[in-house]
Amino acid sequence: MTDTADLEALRREVRSFLAAEAPTGWRDASRTQDDFVRTQRDWFGKLVRAGYAIPHWPAEYPGGGRSLAEQKVIYEELAGADCPRLLLSFVSTYHAFATLHECGNAEQKARYLPKILEGETWCQGFSEPGAGSDLAAIKTRAELKGDVYVINGQKVWSTMAQFADKCLLLARTSSDGVKQAGITYLLMDMKAPGVTVRPIHQIQGDEEFAEIFLDNVEIPVSERVGEEGKGWAVAQATLASERGLTLMELSYRMRGALGRVAKLIREHGHEEDRGVLRDFGTLVTQVDAVCAIADQFLDNRINGIERMGDASIVKNAYSRALRAYSALGLRLGGMDEQYVAPITFGDLNTGNWMADFMNSYAWTIAGGSEEVQRNIIAERMLDMPREPKGWVL
Amino acid sequence: MGAVIELNELTDAAQKAFPADKLSPSRDESWQLAAEMGWLMVRLPEEDGGLGFTREASTALHLEMGRVLAAMPLIPAQLGLQAVIASEDFAERADWLERLAGGEYAPLPMLSAKLTQGSDGSISGTISGVFEADMAVAVVAQLPGGYALVPLDAPGVSLVERPIWDPSRRLFDVVLESYTPTLMLTDASGAKALHDRLSGEAQLALAADCIGAAGAALDMTIEYMKVRRQFDRPIALFQALKHRAADMKTRIVVAEALLWKRVRDESASVTELAAAKVLAAEAFRFVTEEMVQLHGGIGLTDEHPCHLFLKRALLNLQLCGNADLWNERVGREALA
Numbered sequence: 001m002t003d004t005a006d007l008e009a010l011r012r013e014v015r016s017f018l019a020a021e022a023p024t025g026w027r028d029a030s031r032t033q034d035d036f037v038r039t040q041r042d043w044f045g046k047l048v049r050a051g052y053a054i055p056h057w058p059a060e061y062p063g064g065g066r067s068l069a070e071q072k073v074i075y076e077e078l079a080g081a082d083c084p085r086l087l088l089s090f091v092s093t094y095h096a097f098a099t100l101h102e103c104g105n106a107e108q109k110a111r112y113l114p115k116i117l118e119g120e121t122w123c124q125g126f127s128e129p130g131a132g133s134d135l136a137a138i139k140t141r142a143e144l145k146g147d148v149y150v151i152n153g154q155k156v157w158s159t160m161a162q163f164a165d166k167c168l169l170l171a172r173t174s175s176d177g178v179k180q181a182g183i184t185y186l187l188m189d190m191k192a193p194g195v196t197v198r199p200i201h202q203i204q205g206d207e208e209f210a211e212i213f214l215d216n217v218e219i220p221v222s223e224r225v226g227e228e229g230k231g232w233a234v235a236q237a238t239l240a241s242e243r244g245l246t247l248m249e250l251s252y253r254m255r256g257a258l259g260r261v262a263k264l265i266r267e268h269g270h271e272e273d274r275g276v277l278r279d280f281g282t283l284v285t286q287v288d289a290v291c292a293i294a295d296q297f298l299d300n301r302i303n304g305i306e307r308m309g310d311a312s313i314v315k316n317a318y319s320r321a322l323r324a325y326s327a328l329g330l331r332l333g334g335m336d337e338q339y340v341a342p343i344t345f346g347d348l349n350t351g352n353w354m355a356d357f358m359n360s361y362a363w364t365i366a367g368g369s370e371e372v373q374r375n376i377i378a379e380r381m382l383d384m385p386r387e388p389k390g391w392v393l
Numbered sequence: 394m395g396a397v398i399e400l401n402e403l404t405d406a407a408q409k410a411f412p413a414d415k416l417s418p419s420r421d422e423s424w425q426l427a428a429e430m431g432w433l434m435v436r437l438p439e440e441d442g443g444l445g446f447t448r449e450a451s452t453a454l455h456l457e458m459g460r461v462l463a464a465m466p467l468i469p470a471q472l473g474l475q476a477v478i479a480s481e482d483f484a485e486r487a488d489w490l491e492r493l494a495g496g497e498y499a500p501l502p503m504l505s506a507k508l509t510q511g512s513d514g515s516i517s518g519t520i521s522g523v524f525e526a527d528m529a530v531a532v533v534a535q536l537p538g539g540y541a542l543v544p545l546d547a548p549g550v551s552l553v554e555r556p557i558w559d560p561s562r563r564l565f566d567v568v569l570e571s572y573t574p575t576l577m578l579t580d581a582s583g584a585k586a587l588h589d590r591l592s593g594e595a596q597l598a599l600a601a602d603c604i605g606a607a608g609a610a611l612d613m614t615i616e617y618m619k620v621r622r623q624f625d626r627p628i629a630l631f632q633a634l635k636h637r638a639a640d641m642k643t644r645i646v647v648a649e650a651l652l653w654k655r656v657r658d659e660s661a662s663v664t665e666l667a668a669a670k671v672l673a674a675e676a677f678r679f680v681t682e683e684m685v686q687l688h689g690g691i692g693l694t695d696e697h698p699c700h701l702f703l704k705r706a707l708l709n710l711q712l713c714g715n716a717d718l719w720n721e722r723v724g725r726e727a728l729a
Contacts, residue, residue, distance in 0.1 A: 265728060271728060278724060279720075284727045285668040285669075288665075293650040296650045313646050316639075373639075377642055377643065383615075
C-alpha cells in the first residue's frame with residue numbers, strides 16, 4: 001500500500017524529471033526504423049538512469065520495487081508528457097523479466113536480468129504460421145542431442161526480432177498426449193548459427209514484426225526454463241506479465257490525441273457540421289469510457305479484486321476505440337489521406353490517418369485476437385459452455 | 394472506506410427488498426417500502442433531518458431499481474427533493490422537505506415544458522414528462538419567472554395521462570391554464586444554476602437505471618441461452634451467439650465504468666454527465682435489441698418480459714435530451 005501523499009510526491013518527482021528530460025520531436029526523428037531504434041535506446045537508457053524504466057521489478061534492482069499504484073503514476077506521467085513508448089525494450093522488461101523472475105533459475109537470472117538494464121533486448125518466439133490463436137499447436141521441434149537441444153522450425157509475428165539479442169522460445173520436445181504437454185521453454189541466442197530473421201513488411205510501411213527461421217540451431221540444456229515438457233506453464237507466466245499498464249497508458253495517449261481529430265475538423269471547416277460534431281462527440285465519449293475502464297481495471301488489480309475476463313474487456317474496448325478513432329480521422333481527412341505521407345515508427349496516433357487506421361488492426365489481432373477475447377468473456381465471465389474439444393472436420 | 398461500506402449495505406438492502414426475479418413490482422407497495430427504508434431521504438442533508446449520503450448512494454439505488462424495472466418514480470422524486478433542498482430562500486422549505494421525506498411526491502419533469510406568460514403574469518402551456526403524476530401532490534417546474542412548486546390541486550392546473558409504449562411506467566402532461574404561481578423556489582436569475590444542478594443529477598440517475606436494467610437483461614438472456622436447446626445442444630454453445638453475449642457484457646461494463654468515474658468527479662460538467670447517460674442508454678438499447686433477437690419468437694410475445702426491457706431502453710434514450718443532442722454537444726465542447 002502506498003498512501004496518497006507518497007503517490008503525489010512521486011508524481012511531482014516524475015513530472016520534474018520529464019520537464020527536463022522528456023524527448024521532444026521524437027516523431028520527426030522516427031521516420032525510419034533505424035532512427036526509431038536509436039531514439040528508443042536513448043530514451044530507455046535515460047529512464048533506467050532516472051529509475052523509471054523497470055518500476056515493476058523487485059527492489060534489489062535500481063528503480064524497482066514500486067507498487068502497482070506507483071507504477072500507474074509513472075505511466076500516467078509518461079503518457080501525459082507524450083514521451084515515446086518503450087517498445088523496443090518491452091519484451092525484455094516485461095516478458096523476459098517475468099519469465100526469468102518467476103521460473104528461471106538463479107544462474108539464469110544473474111546472467112540475463114542485469115544485461116536487460118544495459119540495453120540487451122529480447123524477442124518472443126511463440127506464434128507460428130499454424131499456431132496463432134491456437135498457440136499450443138506449435139510445431140517447431142527441439143531434439144535433445146547430448147547437452148544441446150537442436151531446433152528446427154519457424155516462428156512468426158515476433159515483435160522487433162530483427163533488433164533482438166535473445167529470444168524466448170517455445171518448442172516441441174514431444175508429440176505424445178495433449179498438445180500443451182510436449183512444449184519446452186528455451187532461451188535462444190539470436191546470433192546463434194542457423195537463426196535467420198526476416199522482417200515482415202506491414203501494410204502501413206512499418207516493420208514492427210519479423211519471422212524467425214530456425215535451421216539446426218543448437219541451444220545448451222542450461223538455457224531451458226523449467227523442466228522439459230513443462231514449457232506451457234512457463235509461457236503463461238510470460239503472457240501474464242503485463243498487468244494492464246500498457247492499455248491504461250495507451251488509452252490516455254489516445255485521449256490526448258483526440259486533438260488531432262479536432263484539428264482536422266477545423267482544417268476542413270466542419271466546425272458547424274452537426275453530423276461531424278455528433279460523430280466526434282461519440283468518439284470522445286468512447287475514448288473517455290476506455291480510460292475509465294482501464295483505470296478501473298488497474299484499481300481492481302491494486303485492490304486485489306480483479307475478476308476473470310476483465311482484461312479481455314479492456315483490450316476489446318481499447319482496440320475498438322482505436323479503430324473508431326483512426327477511422328474517423330481517415331474519413332474526415334478525405335482524399336488527402338490517400339496520398340502517401342511519411343509514417344512515424346512506434347506510435348499508434350500519429351495523424352497519418354491511413355497508417356494509423358491500418359496499424360489499429362494490430363490491436364484487434366495481436367495479443368489474443370478480439371474473437372479469442374470474446375470467447376474468454378463468454379466462457380469465463382458469463383459462464384457459457386465451452387465448445388466440445390477434438391472436433392475433426 | 395466508510396462510504397464503500399454504506400454503499401454496499403444500501404445495495405444489499407435494495408436487492409433483498411427488490412429481488413431480481415420479481416420484475417416490475419407494484420408501484421404503490423414499492424413506494425411505501427422505499428419511504429420506510431429511508432430512500433426518499435438518502436440525499437437530504439443531515440442538518441435537514443436526512444441521511445446526507447453522496448450521489449454515489451443515489452446512483453447505487455437507481456441502478457438497483459433499474460434492475461427490477463421499478464415502476465416507482467424514485468428518480469423524479471429524488472430530483473424534485475433536490476430542487477427544494479437547493480432552494481435556501483424558499484419560505485416553506487422546511488415544511489416541504491418534511492412532507493417529501495415522509496412520502497409525499499413532487500417530481501421533476503424529465504422532458505422540457507412549453508409555457509407562455511400572459512400580460513397578467515399568469516402562465517399557460519404544457520409541462521411534459523411527469524412520471525406517475527397521479528400520485529403527486531405537486532410538480533417542480535421551471536416557469537418563465539424561475540423554478541416553482543406547482544400544486545396539482547391549484548386552480549388552472551390539470552393532468553393528462555399520455556399513454557407510452559413502456560408499460561413499466563406511466564407518463565403525464567401537467568397542463569397550466571392562466572396559472573399564477575405561489576410557491577417560487579428560485580427567481581429567474583437563480584434558475585440557471587438550479588437547472589444545471591438538477592440536469593446533471595438527472596443524467597446520472599438515468600444512466601444508473603440503464604446500467605441496472607441492461608445487466609438484468611443480459612443475465613436473463615444468458616440464462617435463456619443456457620436452457621434453450623436446438624440441434625441437440627444449448628444455443629449458448631454456438632460461438633456466433635456467445636460472441637454477441639460477450640459484446641453485450643463489454644458494452645455494459647465499459648458504460649458502467651464511465652458512469653462511476655463521473656459520479657465521483659464533482660467537477661464534471663453537465664455535458665460530461667450527460668455523456669455517461671448517453672453511453673449507458675445506448676448500451677441498454679443495444680443489449681435489449683440483442684435480447685429480443687436471441688430469445689427468438691418468445692421475445693416477441695407480450696407474456697415474456699423482453700419487451701419491457703426494450704421499451705424502457707428506448708424511452709430512457711429520449712429522456713433529458715437524446716443521444717444526438719448530447720453527442721453534438723460533447724463534440725462541440727471538445728472542439729472548443
